[in-house]
């Protein structure tokens with residue numbers, strides 16, 4: 001099945017980037033969009049994030065053959081209910097949410113008769129909103145599809161082809177497995193960044209402003225991640241609670257072991273861990289998964 005009309009619900013970083021990427025790489029596709037925030041609709045119109053910004057969600061999806069929900073995880077179900085009665089029967093509904101099990105449940109309940117194929121492009125930045133989007137966000141990035149059991153194979157193939165045409169690499173994954181993997185690689189790292197930046201800020205009384213003044217590269221990298229959108233990340237942690245708590249338990253144990261090594265002066269344990277983690281970084285770079293953008297990670301884009 002070929003995609004001719006895509007509707008994007010939510011025109012922030014992900015929705016805006018999707019609209020721009022389609023315009024650049026799949027210019028024959030007509031795009032419509034809706035955002036619940038009128039100011040976002042205004043900016044989306046000014047930036048040309050989609051071909052037509054609509055005043056209602058129903059209008060945006062009325063003739064779409066693919067609808068992609070790009071709203072915070074906690075708003076997915078409401079967004080799905082808002083389009084339910086206007087969706088063409090043959091339209092595929094997908095999303096870009098950062099956790100997958102809770103979204104699968106929510107979309108399945110809101111759209112029981114629709115082909116729903118949840119997805120997660122593992123591509124983003126700490127920025128949000130309609131001014132943050134850019135056309136190359138998904139280039140050479142993974143997009144993980146988590147089709148439910150018995151999902152329509154044609155719909156999965158169509159969505160796979162769509163994301164590949166935008167430059168992404170597609171992987172099919174079980175939703176529960178996705179949530180554990182992303183808890184390890186994305187959700188807990190964000191939690192750690194939020195924690196260390198919060199702790200450093202709480203310690204400002206003791207350090208008298210020196211945290212900010214002397215913030216070196218490592219701390220700056222954490223502040224970039226900790227600047228990520230509060231609504232989005234609140235929803236990620238609430239929706240992926242089980243996997244996050246499971247991985248956090250393991251992380252806390254490993255942190256305690258490090259604490260013990262430092263207290264005991266066990267340099268060998270510290271050296272062994274740091275050697276192992278350095279090799280992991282090298283492996284990621286060799287696989288070409290680090291970001292090629294020169295300013296990435298410096299918090300100034």
Ligand SMILES: NC(=O)C1=CN([C@@H]2O[C@H](COP(=O)(O)OP(=O)(O)OC[C@H]3O[C@@H](n4cnc5c(N)ncnc54)[C@H](O)[C@@H]3O)[C@@H](O)[C@H]2O)C=CC1
Pocket residue numbers: 009010011012013014015034035036037040070071072073075078079096097098099121122123124125126127128129130229232236
């Ligand atoms: N920010 C990132 O780096 C990444 C985010 N994601 C996921 O993408 C989704 C969107 O995130 P961002 O684009 O970063 O957020 P964003 O905050 O930039 O954009 C979300 C937009 O959704 C709109 N919205 C909220 N409820 C709505 C509703 N019921 N109907 C219509 N519009 C509604 C908001 O007004 C906002 O403009 C989230 O589910 C997030 O987990 C996935 C990969 C990366």
Ligand SMILES: O=C(O)C(=O)Cc1ccc(O)cc1
Pocket residue numbers: 097098121122123124125126186225
């Ligand atoms: O900016 C960063 O470092 C990110 O980690 C971006 C990101 C955030 C959330 C996702 O679900 C996927 C990617």
